[in-house]
Amino acid sequence: MSRKVRADIHLDAIVHNYRLACAQAPEAKAVAIVKADAYGHGAVRVAQSLAAEAPAFGVACIEEALVLRSAGLTQPIVLLEGCFDAEELPVVSREGFWPAVHSEHQLAALERAVLPVPVPVWLKVDTGMHRLGFAPDAVAAAVARLRACAAVSDILLMTHFARADEPEQAMTEMQLARFNQVAEGLGLAASLSNSAAVMAWPEAHRQWLRPGIMLYGATPFERAQPVADQLQAGMTLSSEIIAVRDVPAGEAVGYGAAFVCDQPRRIGTVAMGYGDGYPRHARVGTPVIVAGQRTSLAGRVSMDMLTVDLTDLPHADVGSRVELWGRQLPVAEVARWSDTIAYTLLTGLTSRVPRCYD
Incomplete structure (x- = not known):
């Protein structure tokens, strides 16, 4: 697949x-x-x-x-x-x-x-x-x-x-x-x-x-x-949840242990990373949309993956669609969380991301 x-x-x-x-x-x-x-x-x-x-x-x-x-x-x-x-x-x-x-x-x-x-x-x-x-x-x-x-x-x-x-x-x-x-x-x-x-x-x-x-x-x-x-969004960048795990309180997620669970949390891994052009410097808490609901990054963005908090989204699971920016989430909002501007996010998408025209 x-x-x-x-x-x-x-x-x-x-x-x-x-x-x-x-x-x-x-x-x-x-x-x-x-x-x-x-x-x-x-x-x-x-x-x-x-x-x-x-x-x-x-x-x-x-x-x-x-x-x-x-x-x-x-x-x-x-x-x-x-x-x-x-x-x-x-x-x-x-x-x-x-x-x-x-x-x-x-x-x-x-x-x-x-x-x-x-x-x-x-x-x-x-x-x-x-x-x-x-x-x-x-x-x-x-x-x-x-x-x-x-x-x-x-x-x-x-x-x-x-x-x-x-x-x-x-x-x-x-x-x-x-x-x-x-x-x-x-x-x-x-x-x-x-x-x-x-x-x-x-x-x-x-x-x-x-x-x-x-x-x-x-x-x-x-x-x-x-x-x-x-204005209407010209691009929707999306991917899917590829893994879900329950992480105990006190355990860390991702490189540098940048996110430590303050309580038992359900963490989803998304096939998207800075190798695709998603900003590595997006902070913990940067919003994402999972299965139509807003949640946020939990941990550092890596080259091919990022992790999101699914604790309050019990319906989200492997295969759930994830919008990184687009019609439900303005790219400028993601840019602010990443200490940059929308221009850099849009122009920084790599060739690994297929463009699909509707």
Whole structure:
């Protein structure tokens, strides 16, 4: 009998979440961000499910974009990190990719390039994230150079917010003010909004949205948020109980004896571990759903297994289904118990977990 670990990908939920993003700014267009294999959900299948509605897709690099092209996706694809080498530019031109330009070396490569078809570029402005992008006082000159460049057909301005998921913080307002000052008088379309800004910062919507994590049903916010509360889980990660044992009071369970039974307890072993991508650092007490009821981890997560407390679930037994996150248990809640974020859990699932599409 095969191991019962699986990740069910709910394509209808992802379409719902994309439409929810679009509804926040009906006059804007939304690039569906499918980088990192669609945050672990499968970029090709996700893009195919959105192909009738999304005018463009977004990925990190040309390798990810070529996977979509080879699968028959024809929409423009934004390369969010741009080209890493000038030799990529003819491919970008041929395939209809839209590269970000965030550095002098990328701009200079475009100026030297002779391309069969000029490409639209997304010029990145560093408004305070300080990872990529041109400093505000260098943007006007960069725009002038791009406008004079035969390899460039169009220019769009973009930036990225550092704290849009913290609406109470003033940094997003500061970044918006810097961007507005830079963009004034340039007459260019813009893309500012990641998922958090799509949901919480309407003043940042502009012409193009960039929903990412929200497409997959995970909230970027620590607290309840009206739009995020309407998201539907894009993935249900599940397995089964493979063994059950009664453990006396005072006995420990798992590596490091991290969980000691305070009373006689019924412990279930689940076929799921960090070798599948479930976080090893999930704390004792991290919630799981067994046979439709909530319980919690009892002991450390190991490579192939984890243990859960079945003491108050007398009906649970070998073969009972276990949801690690999904429609009954938000992935963001598991992430909080694991001192991380939903992004790392979703993108960290290994190839050992089959993706099953419904």
